[in-house]
Amino acid sequence: MADDLYGAASPQALYDETYENYRQYLNPPLARVMKLSGSPVAVRARGTTIWDHTGKAYLDFAGGYGVFTLGHLHPRVVAAVRAQLDLMALSGKTMFDPLAGRLGKALAEIAPGDLGISFFANSGAEAIEGALKLARAATGRVKIVATRDAFHGKTFGALAASGRDAFKAPYGPLLADVVHVPYGDASALEGPLSGAAAFVVEPIQGEGGVNVPPPGYLTRARALCDAAGSLLIADEIQTGLGRCGELFACNFDGVVPDVMTLAKGLSGGVVPIGAYVARPSVWNAAYGRAPLLHTSTFGGSPLACAAALAALDVLREDRLVDNARDRGAQLLAGAQAVARDYPGVVREARGRGLLVGAELVSEGYGGTIIPEMLKAGVTAAWTLNQQRVIRLEPPLIVTAAEVDRAVEAFRLGAAAAQERLGVLAPSPAPV
Ligand SMILES: Cc1ncc(COP(=O)(O)O)c(C=O)c1O
Secondary structure: OOOOOOOOOOHHHHHHHHHHHHHHHHOHHHHHHHHHOOOOOEEEEEEOEEEEOOOOEEEEOOHHHHOOOOOEOOHHHHHHHHHHHOOOOOOOOOOOOHHHHHHHHHHHHHOOOOOOEEEEEOOHHHHHHHHHHHHHHHHOOOEEEEEOOOOOOOOHHHHHHOOOHHHHHHHOOOOOOEEEEOOOOHHHHHHHHOOEEEEEEOOOEOOOOOEOOOOOHHHHHHHHHHHHOOEEEEEOOOOOOOOOOOOOHHHHHOOOOOEEEEOHHHHOOOOOOEEEEEOHHHHHHHHOOOOOOOOOOOOOOHHHHHHHHHHHHHHHHOOHHHHHHHHHHHHHHHHHHHHHHOOOOEEEEEEEOOEEEEEEOOHHHHHHHHHHHHHOOEEOEEEOOEEEEEEEOOOOOOOHHHHHHHHHHHHHHHHHHHHHHOOOOOOOOOO
16 A cells, blocks of 8 residues: 655655645646645545545545545445456557447446447547537538537537636637537527537536526427437536436436437546447447547546446446435535525525535635635535536435535535625626
């Protein structure tokens, strides 16, 4: 087992060395912000807990932005990866790989409807790139319709489909012919879908501030896509694999998309992986005669596939989707009680399953609440596209007692924000 101090002489020496390295060699301004907000050095993690350089334990309610569905280092995933390391780590791609085949089959078995042909990549953004390219190649059309406040990743195509201008401004021109419509409003889709290759949408917006659309949104979007001859791409990278209390969040509306993207929790938080799963008819239209058009050297490595197969087994056998639903209801009720008790600080709490967002009255409160929760031994995080919304997104293995602890820490944070900052001017309401 590695030394908890990574060879440093003391906890403070490890902190100083790490901070200096970040400040000089990684991201100087971010390093300073993280230091100011009291961010420690993470040295070890197991289950729902992360330990810092001083030995302090934190309940992980940031959850790697959705990566750690099984918690950290789930023993069955680790065992599968260790065993695979004795056989083969990466694929040479010139021969068949049994685990990639098995993972493709496993995803086809659990994916909605006839979604059945998978492509494996290494991250969420790459899965989105693959899905967007598939849509253009399959339809022969160019236009992509996406939603405001969406987050699909930060590579060029994924960024073009994402909805926050601040992340895009320095890089233009991005992909041509990407149109953004308001999220959750199916009627806004009708005109823009005309001639579109695809509508790409998160069944629940995660980084946009945990936005749950009205029931039937995806059903209506499905019908409109069918009428327009456009593909429906469901980005389940954050919402999928049980996070929201259903295996996939598009199941809430009983909708079968044409393409579904996955990443984050797919390989149990141990080895990175991204994937899209497509309808055979769509995949064949794009690549039936051109199987090498879209490829990846590292994508779907034996290590990642071994991890993903074990993770899917754990998800099913340990009934973690049910736990996400039950503990999610508890977490949402707890966060809503805090919102009721501190209405000047927390505007509302919302979400589904274990993807819960607390929208603050003003962005300014987050800078007190998150560090205060950290002091109380619980991690939480902002959403990337809405600095006013704090997300609570623990592993799906979380217990009722752990949810209570996190809600208590959130309450302490809200109380501290109210006491220290008083009444701040409200940030504008979400668009
Ligand atoms: C819905 C969604 N799509 C795509 C991505 C991009 O994934 P990655 O950061 O692995 O590229 C994210 C990441 O937060 C996401 O939440």
